[in-house]
Amino acid sequence: MRFDILTLFPAMFQGPLTESILKRAQQAGRIEIHLHDIRQWTTDRHRTADDTPYGGGAGMVMKAEPLAAAIRAVRAADERPGVTILLTPDGELLTQQIVRELATLPRLLLVCGHYEGIDERVRETLIDRELSIGDYVLTGGELAAMVVVDAVARLVPGVIDSESIVEESHSDFLLEYPHYTRPAVWEGRAVPPVLLSGHHGEIARWRRAERLRRTLVRRPDLLARAAAAGVLTKADLALLAELGW
Numbered sequence: 646m647r648f649d650i651l652t653l654f655p656a657m658f659q660g661p662l663t664e665s666i667l668k669r670a671q672q673a674g675r676i677e678i679h680l681h682d683i684r685q686w687t688t689d690r691h692r693t694a695d696d697t698p699y700g701g702g703a704g705m706v707m708k709a710e711p712l713a714a715a716i717r718a719v720r721a722a723d724e725r726p727g728v729t730i731l732l733t734p735d736g737e738l739l740t741q742q743i744v745r746e747l748a749t750l751p752r753l754l755l756v757c758g759h760y761e762g763i764d765e766r767v768r769e770t771l772i773d774r775e776l777s778i779g780d781y782v783l784t785g786g787e788l789a790a791m792v793v794v795d796a797v798a799r800l801v802p803g804v805i806d807s808e809s810i811v812e813e814s815h816s817d818f819l820l821e822y823p824h825y826t827r828p829a830v831w832e833g834r835a836v837p838p839v840l841l842s843g844h845h846g847e848i849a850r851w852r853r854a855e856r857l858r859r860t861l862v863r864r865p866d867l868l869a870r871a872a873a874a875g876v877l878t879k880a881d882l883a884l885l886a887e888l889g890w
């Protein structure tokens with residue numbers, strides 16, 4: 646899978662995309678990440694990428710010409726079809742379901758805005774989808790783009806071992822079961838005995854019950870979505886009834 650990131654600050658991506666899992670995934674050729682400095686497509690001496698807003702008001706707006714030229718040039722750089730996404734607080738809220746959908750694409754172009762926004766005419770003509778990582782405003786779209794790359798890349802086959810994806814949080818709307826490792830007793834707190842029993846069926850049932858209980862307590866909204874999606878078994882529903890759901 647190929648990611649193209651269009652930004653005014655490519656250097657911001659050193660670190661999250663050059664360390665650990667994403668670095669290894671790139672070295673293994675599972676994913677490609679290409680950074681593009683939007684200023685490369687400015688044409689004036691001052692390399693102007695933003696300007697004052699029509700209608701007045703504070704702040705600056707990203708100019709249409711450089712951004713449009715950058716998007717068109719980057720799209721043309723690879724024949725794989727891609728979806729062009731603007732990261733913005735006004736966008737559709739990112740969920741694991743959307744992440745899974747994006748992970749099936751051959752290519753993603755992520756546009757990182759800055760200032761007060763980007764010229765609306767670019768949004769109307771060249772942006773396919775607008776996504777938000779949450780209801781808060783950041784200084785730029787770069788951190789949001791890193792979140793999207795991280796969440797999507799980890800679902801690309803071969804990037805992480807597929808077992809750990811099966812029962813993680815939000816995979817089926819439910820939260821994760823609690824995790825433990827050695828020592829068996831830590832500061833007087835013992836690991837739940839069932840996990841040391843070696844009874845794999847009981848362990849699976851205990852973990853499923855923990856996922857349901859934690860989701861009920863912490864994120865009842867997700868439980869409703871799980872029920873609507875039909876991912877709750879009869880056993881799940883019986884247990885939830887016991888828990889008062």
Ligand SMILES: NC[C@H]1CCC[C@@H](CNc2ccc(C(N)=O)cn2)C1
Nearest residue numbers: 732733758761762777778783785786
């Ligand atoms: N009008 C402000 C807005 C104009 C366009 C550029 C963004 C950059 N900042 C962002 C980007 C994304 C998110 C998010 N929640 O995904 C938050 N903040 C700021």
